[in-house]
Amino acid sequence: MIGALLLLTFSLLGQDHVLHTQKLGHLAYSQELNDIWGWTDTNGREFALVGTVTGFSVAEVTDPTQPVERHFIPGATSIWRDIKTFGNYAYVVHDVIGASSPMTGEGILIVDLTTVDSSEIVYTRFQPTIFQHDTIPVELQRAHNLYIDEVGRLFLFGSNYGIGGVLIFDLNNDPAQPELIGVWDDYYVHDGYSRGDTLWIAAIHNGFFAALDVSRPEAPLFMAQRHTPAFLTHNIWPSDDGKYVFTTDETSGARVMAYDVQNLSNIRVADRIRPSYQPNAVPHNVHVYRDYLITSYYTAGLHITDASIPENLIEIGYYDTSPLSSGKTEGAWGAYPFLPSENILVTDIEEGLFVIAFDFVRGAHFFASTEDSLTGDAINNAHYIWKGLETTGYADIAGKYKYGHPTDLLDTLVVWKQGFQSREYIVSLQAGQRTDLAVRLLPEGYIPPKTDFEGFEIRFSPNPASGGEIRVYRDNLLVKDKVELFVYDIMGQLVLNTVLKGPQEEPFMTFPMDLSSGTYTAILRIDQQKSRPTKLIVIPN
Numbered sequence: 001m002i003g004a005l006l007l008l009t010f011s012l013l014g015q016d017h018v019l020h021t022q023k024l025g026h027l028a029y030s031q032e033l034n035d036i037w038g039w040t041d042t043n044g045r046e047f048a049l050v051g052t053v054t055g056f057s058v059a060e061v062t063d064p065t066q067p068v069e070r071h072f073i074p075g076a077t078s079i080w081r082d083i084k085t086f087g088n089y090a091y092v093v094h095d096v097i098g099a100s101s102p103m104t105g106e107g108i109l110i111v112d113l114t115t116v117d118s119s120e121i122v123y124t125r126f127q128p129t130i131f132q133h134d135t136i137p138v139e140l141q142r143a144h145n146l147y148i149d150e151v152g153r154l155f156l157f158g159s160n161y162g163i164g165g166v167l168i169f170d171l172n173n174d175p176a177q178p179e180l181i182g183v184w185d186d187y188y189v190h191d192g193y194s195r196g197d198t199l200w201i202a203a204i205h206n207g208f209f210a211a212l213d214v215s216r217p218e219a220p221l222f223m224a225q226r227h228t229p230a231f232l233t234h235n236i237w238p239s240d241d242g243k244y245v246f247t248t249d250e251t252s253g254a255r256v257m258a259y260d261v262q263n264l265s266n267i268r269v270a271d272r273i274r275p276s277y278q279p280n281a282v283p284h285n286v287h288v289y290r291d292y293l294i295t296s297y298y299t300a301g302l303h304i305t306d307a308s309i310p311e312n313l314i315e316i317g318y319y320d321t322s323p324l325s326s327g328k329t330e331g332a333w334g335a336y337p338f339l340p341s342e343n344i345l346v347t348d349i350e351e352g353l354f355v356i357a358f359d360f361v362r363g364a365h366f367f368a369s370t371e372d373s374l375t376g377d378a379i380n381n382a383h384y385i386w387k388g389l390e391t392t393g394y395a396d397i398a399g400k401y402k403y404g405h406p407t408d409l410l411d412t413l414v415v416w417k418q419g420f421q422s423r424e425y426i427v428s429l430q431a432g433q434r435t436d437l438a439v440r441l442l443p444e445g446y447i448p449p450k451t452d453f454e455g456f457e458i459r460f461s462p463n464p465a466s467g468g469e470i471r472v473y474r475d476n477l478l479v480k481d482k483v484e485l486f487v488y489d490i491m492g493q494l495v496l497n498t499v500l501k502g503p504q505e506e507p508f509m510t511f512p513m514d515l516s517s518g519t520y521t522a523i524l525r526i527d528q529q530k531s532r533p534t535k536l537i538v539i540p541n
Contacts, residue, residue, distance in 0.1 A: 017277050018318070018319055020361055021304070021317050023355070024065055024356065024357050025061065025354070027067035031052050032053045033052055033349055033352065035081055035082040035083055036333070036335065036347040037083040037085060038338060041116070045060065046340070046343075047060050047061065048061050050083075051081030051082065051083055052081065053081075056109060056111070057069055057072050058070045058113070058121065061355050064343050065355075070117075071116065073121065075092075076103050076106050077098035077102070078098060080096065080144060081093070084147060085113075086171050088112065089111065089112060089175045090113055091111075091146060092109040093107075093109070093143040093144070094106070106127065107125055107126050107139075108140070109123060109126075128178075132162055138161050140161065140167075141160045142159060143157060143158055143159035147191075149194040155168055155192055155194055157189040157191055157192050158189060158191075163185055163187070164185075165185035165188065166183070166192065166199070167180065168182035168183070169181065182217035184212065187201075187203045188206070189203055190203065191234065192236065193238060195238065195242065197215035198214070198223075200237075200245055203225075204234055208225045209225065209236045209247050210224065224264035228247050229272075230251045232251050234248045234283070237286055239291070239307070243310075244310045245259050246259075246288065246293055246307070247259070248284060250284060251282060252282050253274070254274070254283055256293060257269065258307065258310045258311075270311045273293075273315060276315055278320075281297050281331075282297070282299070283297050284296045284298055290360070292304055292316070292358075293313070296346065298333075299322045301346070302346050312402045316361060319356050321346055330350065333347050333348065335347075342360070363404045363431060364406075364409055365402075365433070366434075366435050367401070368395070368402070368436070369400055370399040372420075374443065378395075380397045380399055381394050382399070382415055383415065384415055385415075386411050387411060387414060388411040389409075409428070410426070410429075410539055411427055413425045413426075415439050417441065422441075423440075428517040428518050436491065438491060456531050458472055458473060458531045459472070459473050460534065463535075465513050465539070467513055467541045468512075469510045470512075471510050474526075484525045485500055485522060485523075486524075488523075498511055516538065517539055517540050519535065519537055519538075520537070521535060522534050522535075
């Protein structure tokens, strides 16, 4: 794996949309491509399984800088071809057949990948006859997509059987002769994913995703559904823990959506995201790998999202494979992130096969709550302004605000709303960490009650501080008195309490600065007298 990739770099070809990624290799094809999958043999050699308009290609990518096509199997002409694997077999399906196709539908192309080093790779075309309603014979000609789960069940979606629901096959007895074990044909299904007893489906024509109970594959049960924003639900993939699902709507400007599905009776939106550099692009397929969303985003290319906190999706990486910039279905069709090398395979319809390295970094997560200091009520629609980033956001109806950044960040955050006094914070965010801030605004014009004791002033030097010793100053500081320092974090939690020592002849005392980056409030106490609270900022070394 390539380490420490450049955060934002330009390739030799002038590529200007690159973040935390690097192109390792490229293989041009003389025809347009569609789907991509991968396979690794027993010796650790890696292969790209590539769908093309006129067939199926096997390319070796063991040396990612030099992809080499090993075999090509011609097939029916179709702009839709999808691939999955089970053990050492590849299963390939195609959808609507072009008028110039040299052949009719071929059902499921089943390829024995152990013969990849032979002069002729071994394959069969599986075209069973399935009886619709137990009486009408239907020969399997085509399907839009398929998925194979961890126990060897093949789910076929969008076939020429019935209205294109789900056909379920068992591959365990004979992988080259799948056994039909179930049918669910209530809706047309475009794509899906199965794990355990749950099959997630994307019903693109009906605009929703749904969960089916397939514990008894001969009689799947419909459990729940949820419409997606554009009503063009193209694909779906769950998080590794099964608590969330991620979906795409195949239309211009659509976002990848995150849903909390822990309660199927109340599926809720967790977050949504789209490429910052090409917001009108069309999302195609999203996959989950190590809590990252790996999305083929057509003309925006490969898009990578940190989904370790699904309620705060962060754009963390991208590589734009396409010179096109439009809201059309051109560019990156598929992205496969599951090779042992962790290289990502991307098929671009017009540009060919890409092998991309991704520097597996995490984003910096920030959450804030906005409240009225006097009443404790939530303040909605408060403005959150990052001065350095020149970025503005707003608190939601519950006063909640969130932000994600692809790297460490030190910036000034201003929070304000009409009718309240604004507040300013120095915020330090760190990649891979979550930072929470409680923002409490005072009403405009509010004057706190005056007290008899105002407290004395202190100051720190340096401030901001980044390590080593820090000095605290107060005029006429007497070391014979007990001098205590209290330091609180932004949540008001005491993080440091120490008794200071210092030379009597100096107007300051020192203490070691071993606090993590952030904004703190400090108070000095001499006997029973306390200083006014003073801001202390700690920045990374």
